[in-house]
Amino acid sequence: MAAQRPEDPTPGDGPAAGRVRGSAVERITQRTSRTGGCWLWTGVLNRDGYAEIRIEGKYRMAHRVAYEELVGVIPEGLQLDHLCRVRHCVNPEHLEPVTPRVNNLRSESFAAKNAVKDQCHRGHLFTEANTLIYRGKRTCRACNRIRAEASRERRKRAKQS
Ligand SMILES: [Zn+2]
Ligand SMILES: [Zn+2]
Numbered sequence: 001m002a003a004q005r006p007e008d009p010t011p012g013d014g015p016a017a018g019r020v021r022g023s024a025v026e027r028i029t030q031r032t033s034r035t036g037g038c039w040l041w042t043g044v045l046n047r048d049g050y051a052e053i054r055i056e057g058k059y060r061m062a063h064r065v066a067y068e069e070l071v072g073v074i075p076e077g078l079q080l081d082h083l084c085r086v087r088h089c090v091n092p093e094h095l096e097p098v099t100p101r102v103n104n105l106r107s108e109s110f111a112a113k114n115a116v117k118d119q120c121h122r123g124h125l126f127t128e129a130n131t132l133i134y135r136g137k138r139t140c141r142a143c144n145r146i147r148a149e150a151s152r153e154r155r156k157r158a159k160q161s
Contacts, residue, residue, distance in 0.1 A: 024055055025069045028062060028090060038084055039066070039091040049087040066090040067097075079103045085110055122146075 022030075031053070032039040041051030041062055051062035067080055070092045074080060078097040082089060098106070118126045120140035132139040 023069075024053070024065050027053065028066050028069070031062070032090060034091075037091065038086050038089040038094065040086070041088040041090055045088055051088045051090050063090040063092075063095060067092045067095050071095075081106055 028039075031041060031043040031051075033042055034040070043062065044052045044059075046052050046059075046061075052059050053062040053065055054060075055065065063082070064074060064080055067074060074097050077099070079100050080095040081098045081103045082094060083096055084091075084094040086094070120126065120143055122140070122143055124130055124140045124142040126138055126140065130141045132141050132144065
């Protein structure tokens with residue numbers, strides 16, 4: 001008996017259901033929080049920290065979908081480079097199609113620049129020995145010592161006076 005059933009009976013997964021719930025652009029818009037020019041993805045992120053969206057039952061990188069929907073087709077073999085360096089940003093204006101080679105070079109030079117910036121506001125380098133991770137944030141041990149000494153001094157003076 002050939003039952004007349006649609007190919008994909010799962011509700012909400014078929015292409016038709018996708019259209020009913022809104023276009024990809026609408027869904028992307030609903031899942032972003034826009035701050036400082038970036039469209040930060042509030043939905044699922046993949047292991048590498050890129051935004052993921054489910055379209056017609058398949059997971060796709062949301063920034064690629066946003067670019068294709070709002071700008072145009074990504075030329076074959078090209079990757080979208082995040083000019084803002086925020087991986088879960090899906091703002092097409094922050095994306096540029098580049099070859100994988102250029103993309104790698106850029107992220108390397110970004111890492112290098114960040115390494116140079118790796119110092120506290122007083123200019124102490126965040127070397128392994130000088131770095132303390134406190135509540136998920138890097139803390140400079142040299143600065144901690146300076147602060148501890150300053151508060152010792154303050155206490156001493158408070159006692160003397
Ligand atoms: Zn951005
Ligand atoms: Zn410091």
